[in-house]
Amino acid sequence: MTPQRRPGAGAEAELPEYAGQYVLESCLGSGGMGVVHLARSTSGLKLAVKVVHAEFAKDPEFRGRFRQEVAAARRVSGAFTAPVVDADPEAERPWMATLFIPGPTLSEHVKRNGPMSAAQLRRLMAGLAEALRDIHRVGVVHRDLKPSNVLLAEDGPKVIDFGISRPKDSELRTETGKLIGTPPFMAPEQFRRPREVGPAADLFALGSVMVHAATGRGPFDSDSPYVVAYQVVHDEPDLTGVPESLAPLVLRCLAKEPEDRPTPDELMRELRSVAASYDTQAFIPAQRTDDDAPARESSGTEPAPEPRRRFGKRAALGAGVLALAVAGVLTGLLWPGGGTGPAAKETGTATTAAGFAAWRAKPSGTGSGMPQCVPGAGKLFCFRSGLAFALDPAHGSLLWRRQVAAERTSDAPALSGGLLLPTEGGRRVVALDPVSGAPRWHRDMPAHTGIRFAGSMLLVTGTDGTVTGVAGASGDTKWRRRVSGPGTPFLASYDGDPMAYATSTSSDGAYTRVTALDPRTGAARWEARLKGSLQPIGSQGGSLFLLAFDPASGDANAVVRYAPGSKSVRRVVLPVPLTAPQAAVRGDVVHLLSTGGSLDALDLGTGRRLWHVESSVSRGSAPVASAEHVYFSAPDGRLLAFDAADGSLVGQTPPRLGTNPGEVAGEVPAPLLIGSRVYATAPDGTVFGVDGRDPKAW
Incomplete structure (x- = not known):
């Protein structure tokens, strides 16, 4: 820079x-x-x-x-x-x-406006509990939750700054003599045994944050971090000024022992029972609720008959040991080391939902990259780093496994007359018997710019623009033809569509020529010259959907639908250009996931964007869509599900990074949607299946 x-x-x-x-x-x-x-x-x-x-x-x-x-x-x-x-x-x-999230931090809000009202506090506590549940279920412990790390956005609190957080599979550990965090918001175990800090420490911090939001101070206040550390470990918290309805929950969060604190889910259940008026609307501006009397609205606090104090269970800690521990506090505040919580346990199957028990399988313990899979013949066929295998999609049992002299490529396998695997950089194609995995044939391909599987055929585009059709069952060449157009054609094909599509764009991006080919014979069924630099993304109901790109920036700026029967063109401009988006088409709705994580739903029928969300996944797979949900995979092995109606996150599976969490998957295969089941893969070699109708249970 x-x-x-x-x-x-x-x-x-x-x-x-x-x-x-x-x-x-x-x-x-x-x-x-x-x-x-x-x-x-x-x-x-x-x-x-x-x-x-x-x-x-x-x-x-x-x-x-x-x-x-x-x-x-x-x-x-x-x-x-x-x-x-x-x-x-x-x-x-x-x-x-x-x-960038507009809105003040909790620290700024309290400093400027004073303590929050009881209704605001309930919404804040619920929002932070939800945030911690989301953070903990992906195996991360924040370890520095404090008012300055909570943003008050319009749609609820956002937790920021993961600078000292640690995933459970982190290789980094706290160094001797170093502590992490900010003393007024640290849990007792962060002082006593920092190597054993787990998710419960974040619940202790939540309790301290709630006291600050309710009173403008912490439950353990002192000008000296050493005194604060002693009070956190030994003294009961001062909850003077915390509303009566919330004080018991806050006190549970501030328990000295981690096992005595509630989980985020337990906290949310308790909050729902605190008051019938509990809601999760934004608290800026504050929403008036029935239990907020006028006098309470002005002060934001409730009077307490006496300071609420309680001694929780605590471990004896000698003064010398405490002095040694707190000596590293100020150093730890700069950039301390990290501990980790207990590792999450995994099981072979999950709870049965709607008659399907979620499963996961890991046929390969070596290799790199995420397995690429294709369904067919009642099986799930996968390929990863020279290993081909077949799984039973009902429960993930291994049906066969075979080594293939190949490295992983960006091309997925296909069931096209046989199980076809592009190998050795895509120059050789190997066909395996789907039943046994035994080799059927192999063929070395001439120099080419692309391979596409379409029905029972393998289509190869040569560097001279010639397209060759190869039978998947035998490897024999069936036809060869040159596709007309301004440049080398790009081939695309889609499940359920008998056609393959060849597109070529003029050098200035002014127009794109589209040719629909019959994969069996190579015959051109129709041709069209469409305005702009276009790339096909899917087909539905006889229409072809394409993305339009700005030739200068390379960003996608519109979605185009072409109906060859009527030769009509429908072009819908995107509200904001998207960088390298991947798409899923269902009916007239196109879902676009772009680099950076934005996920959009665009209705080609009405010409408007239905919704937009930021998914936090910087480089996801192509999405797939059902009537209820939109699914895609993340580079860390998570499968995420969003509500197709409003774009809200419905559920996600745990990450599965493997033994090298610093290694990022080069290609992220799209999940497979087969009926109501969704199948996906992870960088550690796992293949798994879940019930797509119940993402909350993942």
């Missing part, structure tokens, strides 16, 4: 001008490890970009921790956090870009 001189002192006198492709517009804030800038993406999306101080960028240990921060933030859903849009931990100055 090119440094830009700006007024200031010390490290902040020299600020970067760019973080990757993003121009940094202004400084939002500065901390011990870096500076957060306001920036905009190419499409105009507002971003908050965290750039590490130059002095820390030279520290290999710090770079490792920053990589862990990026990984942790990416694992968590964007529903309750600031979604990660882009990051480069390996840059000269490491940086991470997240979606």
Whole structure:
């Protein structure tokens, strides 16, 4: 990054001008490890970009921790956090870009407006409980939840800054003599046994945050972090000013022992029973509820007859041991090490839902990349790093497995007369018997620009623009023809459509020629010359759907539907251009998942965008859609489901990164939707099946 001189002192006198492709517009804030800038993406999306101080960028240990921060933030859903849009931990100055969320921090809100009302506090507590549930279920412990790390957005609180959080599979551990966190919001175990810190520590912090929101101070207040540390471990919390209806829940969160604290789910259940008026609407501006009397609205607190104090269970801790522990507090506040919670347990099957028991299988313990799978003949056929295998889709049992002299490629296998596998960089195709996995035939292909499976045929596009049709059952050439057009054709085919489509675009992007080919004979069934630089994304009801791209920027700017029968063209301009989107077409609705994680639903019938969400997945698979849900896979192995009606996140599976969590999948295969079941894969080699009708149970 090119440094830009700006007024200031010390490290902040020299600020970067760019973080990757993003121009940094202004400084939002500065901390011990870096500076957060306001920036905009190419499409105009507002971003908050965290750039590490130059002095820390030279520290290999710090770079490792920053990589862990990026990984942790990416694992968590964007529903309750600031979604990660882009990051480069390996840059000269490491940086991470997240979606900019307008709204004050809880700390700023309380400082400016005073303590919150009882109704606001209930909504805040419920929102933070939901956020922690979302964070914990992907195996992350935040470990620094505090008022300045809670943003008050219009749709509820957002938890930010995963700088000292740790996934359960992290290789980083707390160093001797170092603690992490901010003392007034740390749990007793963070002082006593930092290597054993788990999700319950975040619940303790939630309790402290709620006291601050209700009173403007913490439950353990002192000017000295050493005194605070002693009080956290030994003293009962001061809950004076916390509303009577919430005090028991806050007190449970502040229990000295982790096992005595509620889980996020338990906390939400308790909150629902606290008052019938409990709701989850935005609390800026505050929503009036029936139980808020006028006097209470003005003060935001309830009087207490006496300070509420209680001694919880606590472990004896000698003064010398405590002094040794707190000696590392201030060092730990800068960029301390990390512990981890207990590892999540996995089982072979999950709860049966609607007659289908979720399963997972891992036929390959070696290799890299996510398995690519295709359904057919009542089986699930998969390929990963030279290993081909077949699974029973009902319960995941292994039917056969065979080594193939091949490395993983970006082309998925296909059931096309036989099980066809593109291997050795795509130059050789191997056909296996679907029943036994035994080889049927193999063929070395001439230099080509693309291979596409269509029905029982294999279509190969040569470098001279010639398309060759090869029979999947025998490997014999059946036809060869040159497709007319301004350039080398791009081939596409879609399940349920008997045609294959060849598209070629003029050098200036002014028009695209589309030819519908019969895969069996190579005959052209129809041709069309359409305006713009187009790429097919799907077919439905005899119509072809295409994305239109800006030749200058390369971003997608419109969706086009072409009906060959009537030769009618429907073009719907996207509200915001999208970078490298992948698409799913269902009826007249097109779902677009772009690089950066934005997920959009566009109705070609009405010409309007139905909804837009930020998924937090910076580079997902192509989506697939049912009538109820939109599914796609993340590079960490999660399968995510969004409500097709409004785009809300409905459920997600745990991440499965394998033994090398720093390795990012080069290609993310799309999940398979077969009836009501969804099948997906993960970087650790896992293939799994879930009931698509019940994502909440995943």
